[in-house]
Amino acid sequence: CDAYLFQVKSPAESKYPWDYYKLLESLPADQIWRPLSEGGCPMVKA
Numbered sequence: 001c002d003a004y005l006f007q008v009k010s011p012a013e014s015k016y017p018w019d020y021y022k023l024l025e026s027l028p029a030d031q032i033w034r035p036l037s038e039g040g041c042p043m044v045k046a
C-alpha cells in the first residue's frame with residue numbers, strides 16, 4: 001500500500017468544495033515498508 005504526503009491548502013488555494021489538500025509526494029510501498037521476513041516477529045513465518 002503506497003503512502004501519500006499531503007499539505008492542507010490555505011483558504012485562498014482552495015478553488016472548489018472539498019478541495020482541501022495538495023499532494024506533495026507519493027511514496028511506493030516497496031521503498032517505505034520493510035518486508036515481513038525482515039521484521040523479526042516470531043508470529044510471522046515468511
